[in-house]
Amino acid sequence: MKHEANGERVFQEDLHFSFMEFGGNNIVHYNFDEEETNSEKILATSVTNRIFLIHDKDSGKEERHIGLTKQLGKNYHCLDTLEIENLLSPAVLQLTLKDFKLKAVVELEFNEVTQEEYVDIPFIDVVKKLTTLDKLRKIFPEVKANAVPKLSNKADFARSAVAHITSWEDLSPSAQKLTTAVYKFIKSHNSHTS
Template identity: 30%
Template sequence: MREKKKTRKLHDLGDGIQALIILMYKIFMAEDNSFFFIDEPELNLHPGMQRLFLEQIATNPELLKKKLTYIISTHSNHFLDLTLEKDNVSIYSFVPKQSVKGKDNQFIIKNVNRGDNEILKHLGVNNSSVFLANCSIWVEGVSDRNYIKAFLKSYIDYLAKNEDKEYKSLKEDIDYAFFEYAGSNIEHYLFEEEISEDEENKIESEINAIALSNKIFLLADSDNAEEGSAKAKRLEKLEAIKKNDFTAKIIREVREIENLLTNDIWKEVLINFCNKKLLKKDKAEVISRIEKALSKFNSDDFKGDYIGKFLNKIDKSLDKIGETNVLNKIYEGKRAAFGTFIYKRELSEYVLKADLKWEDLQESKEIKQLTEDVYKFIIDSMN
């Protein structure tokens, strides 16, 4: 049997709860289409209470029916932080002009963008207090960023469509932000908070990553690093860091993130690398050849190889129509021998634009696990 909660009188409650009740009482009792002018509602409210107040007036169904308008003056940087999540809030700054003797004080009134750090200076606070994303996703470069964005979008759309209880819409640069560390440059960043004495001198030449963001999800390719190599040791060191706000995810199942792409994904994007003149004249034949080539070669069989090896097989299978190669030259080196894939960024952009369905993406256990890990890290960082 559940224990009945004890009811307390208003004057027995804490100052914050009292202030919140007094604020909300008149709002809930207001007539439709009323205007509310509230001066510094943050008084006696800690940041959590400020969030509760703003969420109530912005999302409570009963209050939304009333179509109320709020005009709020505040000196709280926490309120400004909370407005980043709202689409129906306008922010104005009031900055006093230099006073002139014998004249009334005048102000410069400016409509400022959400996330405008200039307003923090007027409030006298450091911009570390607000306008920073809740966490950062560290990737090697722009291609990795596009893939993660594509996977996340597909996953979130799937959760929303299925009304999953874990679903939460995420906003880039608010809930999370990407940071590109450019591959091997990761060795110049320090992620540990505690270091030994013999490492103190080393810090002077390294960047303290925790000062840039205290909630980091780091993604790195293994590049088939050999056991005992400098890169393998560096990756093992990152994985060994045990902290609530730091996760290192090393993609060991494949050589590079492009190797995660399944045949279903290649079927969607490969046409973008085919000869455009042939597509104008005989698109149906090109599509037929792509499907036939992908039925002969499975990208899963090339997970540990450079992606060019897989594309070389596809290239030979697509062959020519007339005298023209169906596939454009998309890797360095002669057609007889595969080489480095040239259009890594373009490929990632095509994947991002393809609007892939999660039902197809999750066929790859690696994509499924990676996406769920990133999503969970972002959600956990918001709590």
């Protein structure tokens, strides 16, 4: 059995756990309630019988959050932040945005902002609070009427952010809370393995 220095187990992805991502609105295609047999939706428990669902706070989706909480109970985690990117600490966010600066820009200037100031605002507004968008490569699509732009390439942005997270202290308090919940879930389903 593999342990870290602090005595906690080390789990391996695709052996002890797996992640399946979903786009926000794709969740409506899944049924998390095994009791509901007349649904035309995909029965999520037929994909896996151990689900820990993490969902953005998403304003205006309160009914969805209530339904998922009812179906999954403690295995549903609604983020404390509007979008998952809002979990990033200001320090990690600044380092990540530097990876997306325009080549002609020598140095990005950042405003002092705490995570508490941006947990509940669209991520594009978080970036605008920190620095000016015109000094970054295009990371948000053109703004459409009445729509809040989302990151153009979340995967590249996520890879960059993860590369800058090298210690527990790099995680925001909200990210630490989520990490602890995920770890406890994985551990609870792997107590029999070595």
